[in-house]
Every structure is written in C-alpha cells, then in structure tokens.
C-alpha cells in the first residue's frame with residue numbers, strides 16, 4: 001500500500017524541488033556531453049588498435065579504470081556502485097569500436113547471463129548456449145569472442161564440467177567475475193502444496209538441499225540443463241517448482257513462493273571469461289592479478305609438498321587448490337587446479353612458475369588475468 005504523505009507539500013518545497021530537478025537536468029546534459037567526448041576518445045583508441053591489428057577488449061585497462069575511480073571517489077556515491085556504472089559506460093564505448101559477442105549458459109534469465117551482462121555491460125551481442133560444453137565449442141570455433149562459464153561456487157565448490165573442459169581445450173582465461181547467487185523457489189501457484197518435483201540445475205539443487213529437505217522432503221529433485229530451463233518447464237506445469245533468479249521469475253511469469261532459499265546466505269559463484277589464445281594475448285599485469293594453473297605430479301612420496309615449495313620460496317600466495325580425478329584407469333591420480341596471486345611479468349612469480357613447472361609431470365597455465373573488480 002502506498003504511504004500517505006504526512007503533510008501536503010508547501011509551495012516553498014515545490015519550488016525547491018523544481019529548482020533541484022532543473023539542476024539535475026543541467027548536470028545530465030553536461031554528463032551526456034562528457035560521455036560523448038569519452039566515446040569519441042574510445043573510438044580514436046579503436047582506430048589506432050585497428051591499425052595495429054590489436055584487440056579492443058582490454059580487461060586489465062578496464063580493471064585499472066574502475067580501481068582508479070573507486071580510489072578517487074569523493075562520494076556521496078557509494079564505491080560499490082562505481083564498477084557497474086563504468087562497466088556500462090565502457091560497454092557502450094567498446095561497442096563503438098567493435099561488437100563483442102559473448103557466449104554463456106542460457107536461456108534468458110540464467111546467472112551466467114547475469115554474470116556476462118554484469119561484466120561486459122549490456123552493449124554486447126548475446127550468444128546463449130544450451131550447455132557449458134557448447135559455450136566452449138562456440139568460443140573455440142570463433143562464433144563468440146568470449147565465453148563466460150561458472151568455475152566455482154562458495155557452497156558447492158568447483159564446477160566439474162568447466163574444470164574438465166579447461167584442461168582439455170585450448171581456451172584460456174582472460175578475466176574473472178563473481179556474482180551473489182540468490183535462489184528462489186518459483187512456481188505458477190503461489191504456495192508449496194502439491195509440488196511433485198523441483199526442477200533446477202544440479203548445482204542449484206545442491207546449494208538449496210537443506211531448505212528442500214526441510215520444506216519439500218517428498219518432492220522429487222529433477223536436474224535440468226539450467227535454472228532458466230527449469231523455470232521454463234515450471235511455467236508450463238503447476239506440479240513443478242523451479243529454483244532460479246529474480247530475473248527468471250519475471251522472465252517466465254512465475255511467483256516467488258519462497259525467496260532466498262540457498263543454504264548459505266553469502267552464496268557466490270565465480271565465473272571465468274574465456275577466449276582463444278591466438279586471437280587474444282594474455283592481459284598485461286594490472287597490479288592485482290591471478291594466475292590459474294592445472295598440474296599433475298608423479299605418484300611418489302613428497303610430490304605434493306614439492307609443489308608448494310617454490311611458492312613459499314618466492315613469496316607467492318596460493319588462493320585456491322582443488323583436485324579432480326585424472327581418469328587414468330582407476331590409478332587414483334589427480335589434476336590439481338591452482339590459483340596464484342600475481343602475474344608472470346613479475347619476477348618472483350616467473351621464478352616460482354619455472355620451479356613449479358620443473359617438478360610437475362603435467363603443467364598448463366589456464367590464464368593470467370586481473371582480479372574481480374566488483
């Protein structure tokens with residue numbers, strides 16, 4: 001219900017309001033002029049890049065622009081709002097230089113779509129795919145310039161399919177972005193009665209298992225290719241409930257029967273931005289970078305210990321360490337996915353990487369890229 005005003009506005013207040021709005025209009029016109037000036041400069045940069053045959057998208061430059069503005073933000077705008085505003089501005093500027101085609105796990109309304117738009121801004125060509133495999137295929141084939149795939153979730157850990165494909169395809173990571181993931185129970189009806197099955201991506205089912213066990217213990221859990229696909233199915237069948245985003249509820253016209261049902265209130269998913277190495281060289285050092293590797297070691301005593309020695313020797317922090325079975329015929333061998341802080345252009349990181357490579361049976365750099373600026 002709308003709040004009734006306590007007192008009717010006085011003529012003096014109305015006058016003040018009109019004056020302030022006039023000033024906002026004037027500032028907006030000035031902003032528009034400045035934004036167009038910025039866009040013309042980006043176009044000029046684009047012209048030079050074309051002559052040089054170099055790339056338009058520079059994640060390390062975009063990260064530096066946002067970090068610089070956050071550091072100099074005089075307020076009252078909150079620093080958290082700087083990144084989304086400037087990502088949109090840079091998205092519009094980038095689109096003047098060249099269209100950016102971005103592949104992600106669709107259909108409309110997925111968290112992957114939200115992550116893609118949050119990172120690249122909305123001035124992109126969207127390439128929704130039906131599976132993580134398809135995102136890799138489309139990006140490898142050059143039908144998209146970039147692919148955005150989920151890598152890990154703060155509740156459920158690594159996304160196995162992404163990790164396996166990172167190992168076996170030549171695509172590499174040029175950026176990362178993360179998203180707060182709020183899952184809702186969505187349905188045509190606005191209650192919990194007579195739900196036969198909950199349809200969602202296996203990761204979402206796992207991230208909400210505590211809530212589901214408590215509130216829908218007898219409903220079947222039915223995995224589907226994406227949460228948005230689950231929402232699409234639930235829109236056609238009242239016996240189904242989906243687990244999906246706020247965006248999916250409006251996209252498919254479903255009620256939010258229960259909001260925020262994820263077991264961890266701070267549930268986040270980290271996404272990798274992938275591209276073809278021949279087309280896009282590794283981003284240069286930004287000062288706040290991550291280097292992702294996958295390695296394997298021979299099955300001998302102390303092999304795992306040897307892996308961390310070069311990092312300790314050269315003062316390089318390891319921010320992630322995760323194993324996946326190597327599928328080597330039941331031999332209990334593993335690939336280790338490692339994230340390091342720093343960029344190979346930094347001498348201490350280069351030395352650590354060289355020594356690390358020397359003690360591995362298999363060693364692959366998955367990418368080196370600026371840390372998330374959100």
Ligand SMILES: O=C(O)C(=O)C[C@]1(C(=O)O)C=C[C@@H](O)C=C1
Pocket residue numbers: 042045046056057058059061062065089090091093094097
């Ligand atoms: O500085 C550049 O290289 C630009 O093309 C400009 C710009 C920007 O709008 O600031 C746009 C695209 C790049 O990804 C980085 C920055």
